[in-house]
Amino acid sequence: MADKSVRQRSVSRVWDVVTRPGGGPHIQVGQVLPPGNWEEFDPFLMMAEDWFQQGTFPFHPHRGIETVTFVIDGKLKHEDNHGGVGVLEPGDVQWMTAGKGIIHSEDPLPGETVHSLQLWVNLPRKKKMTDPRYQDLRAKDMPVRQGQGASVKVFSGSSENIKAKTLNHVPVTYVEVVLQAGESVTQDLPGTYNGFIYILEGSGYFGKDETRGEQKQVLWLGSQKEQNDSEITFHADQPLRAILVAGEPIREPVVARGPFVMNTEQEIQEAFTDYQSGKFGPPRTN
Structure with a gap:
């Protein structure tokens, strides 16, 4: 018998992601989650879909956030001002906690065009000045939930009894769903989470009202605030590849200026002062 305490989520809004020329080595960009919708998207600040080549994202600082970079295609080199360096390949995700401050670059390898999704996750006030850290989540090492014609790769959080070991300052579920045409899968979520689905390939029907969704939507x-548990069902009418991202809202003031996201204007000014005075660590240039 179905557990009646678990409610099927509906889809409240659908929008298209329009890609536009980025200029130079930043070939194209599309706003998946446009910035500025702090209350609606909480705890997420923005998500961008990018196609880019070397020289697009040279060394730059961050404070007060986490960046989650999913490499769809190409090879992406990451480097920071504390000696960290590595290469992300297709299917890999990097979860970077900027915390109190870091300077880093994201640069495709020579001759590569990288196609990626980058999500910014807000940090709560008590964690904004935490130490920076990196988690390179290799596709081949991620736990996978398998079903009939279905695969759910768990980069953060869980899917049924399959759990990732990813460390979260803010509870976040981040899964990649691959479905054969005609198949379905249901993803469980805490009822308090805000979240979204982004369709990379194919189309299908989603949630309580079987809302249709297509590629680049x-x-x-x-x-579902009043529920302790919820779920969302995916049904593919074409071979489907999508991500689902959901997280616990922080419900705090957001002040964002460029790469810094804090709670007050004063904290933003302190971030700029700290960066300019070298408190983020040694500067780097490409």
């Missing part, structure tokens, strides 16, 4: 999930 975002489906924002309806609120």
Whole structure:
């Protein structure tokens, strides 16, 4: 018998992601989650879909956030001002906690065009000045939930009894769903989470009202605040590849200026002062 305490999520809003020329080595960009919608998207600040080549994202600082970079295609070199360096390949995700401050670059290898999704996750006030850290989540090492014609790769959080070991300052579920045409899968979520689905390939029907979604569309999930548990069902009418991202809202003031996201204007000014005075560590240039 189905557990009646678990409610099927609806889809409250659907929008298209329009890609535009980025200029120079930043070939194209599309706003998956446009910045500025702090309350609606909480705890997420923005997500961009990018196609880019060497020289697009040279060394730059961050404070007060986490960046989650999913490499769809190409090879992406990451380097920071504390000696960290590595290469992400297709299917890999990097979860970078900027915390109190870091300077880093994201640069495709020579001759590569990288196609990626980058999500910014807000940090709560008590974690904004935490120490920076990196988690390179290799596709080949991620736990996978398998079903009939279905695969759910868990980069953060869980899917049924399959759990990732990813460390979160803010509870976040981040999964990649691959479905054969005609197949379905259901993803469980805490009822308090805000979240969305972004369709990378194919099309299908989603949630309580079987809302249709197609490639390059975002489906924002309806609120289920009063429930402890919820779920969202994917049904593919074409071979489907999509990500689902959901997280616990922080419900704090957001002040964002460029690469810094804090709670007050004073904290933003302190971030700029600290960066200019070298408190983020030694500067780097490409």
